[in-house]
Amino acid sequence: MATKILKSKKPPPSSSSSSSHLAMIELKQRILTSLSKLSDRDTHQIAAEDLENIIKSLTPEGTTMLLNSLYDATGDTHKPAVKKEAIRLLCFFCATHIGTHHLGKIIAHIVKRVRDSDSGVKDACREAIGELSSLYLKGEGVESVVVVFLKPLFEALNDQSKGVQAAAAMCMARMVQMASQPPPISAFHKLCTRICKYLSNPNFLAKAALLQLVSSLSQVGAISPQGLEPLLQSIHECLTNSDWATRKAAADALSALALHSTNLITGPTITALEACRFDKIKPARDSIVEALQQWQNLAGGTEDKKPPGQA
Known part of the structure; x- marks a missing residue:
């Protein structure tokens, strides 16, 4: 007499897993429906x-x-x-x-x-x-x-x-x-070193926007003393950039540094600002003049400024 081989049947999915699967389907549909409605102002x-x-x-x-x-x-x-x-x-x-x-x-x-x-x-x-x-x-x-x-x-x-x-x-x-x-x-x-590389790179086009990052770093006190000198040198170079927005942003960054940094060596920056204070574009010129005034005021309390009467 042949023996019948009984095939084991898979247990039916539990009601909890089925309901969870249905809930996910409903959630997906609800998300997609809402996202599609975002494109309509009403x-x-x-x-x-x-x-x-x-x-x-x-x-x-x-x-x-x-x-x-x-x-x-x-x-x-x-x-x-x-x-x-x-x-x-x-x-x-x-x-x-x-x-x-x-x-x-x-x-x-x-x-x-x-x-x-x-x-x-x-x-x-x-x-x-x-x-x-x-x-x-x-x-x-x-x-x-x-x-x-x-x-x-x-x-x-x-x-x-x-x-x-x-x-x-x-x-x-x-x-x-x-x-x-x-x-x-x-x-x-750690951002300062990388910023200097971008500012010195002739293929980097958005120097004006990157200089706003310098201003932001200065405002929160996040420019290290070690990174300040090379950063100032890069900003000085930007003061003579052919793009007036970059020249303006460079001056604005120098103003931020004057307001929020300490122990600054003012001489080289004052010289750089004086050399371009007659910028032909008024917004750039205004920012350069403002930065120059701030750095000159700063020099009044440093050794860069010689005492009155001294040659």
Whole structure:
């Protein structure tokens, strides 16, 4: 008599796993529906609020799905309004679910959009980097997190487009400005050497924007004494740049240094400013004259200024 071989049957999926799978499908549909409504002015606000509510009640299982949907929404195929809101919502996610697990990928996707042709999207990137800086950059011991910010931004600085270079430099300046008090000074100190290399590079086109980063570093006290002299030399060279916006930004950076730095050797800078104080472009000339006055005032309390009556 033949023996029947009974095939084992797979146990039916549990009701809990089925309901979880259905919940993920519903969540995905809800996210995509809200994202599609962002492009319509009449439904934009309601859709944004719904996405915020999704983020607030998000479970670990739904996190990857949501983030991937927001990453996709920052892509070139979407309207600027959608891209800007997706960037803002990435920051909202970080503010709601504090942690660095997803931070690197989020920053990388935000920085990608500095290449966007829409200036509003680039502005959204700058503000997003500032907001994330205020959340994650505070005090010492965050050097590894600073690197997470800077790695994609320096890659963007190496782009051949002046617009992309400028947007990346402005993001860096915003990162420094918005770092929580006290800012990670020692991590910021390392920026000076790299800034000098870019300012001295004839192929780097966005010197005016990068000089605004120098001003920001100066304002938070993040320029080391060792990095100050080569940085001043690079700024002096920018005072004679053919681009008037670069000359103006160089003077503005020198004004910031005069206000926020100590133990400055004033002579060479005063000489450099005096040599170009008759700049033909009024905005540049005004900034140069203002910087010259500040450095001359500074010289009054240093050894660079000779006592009255001395030849």
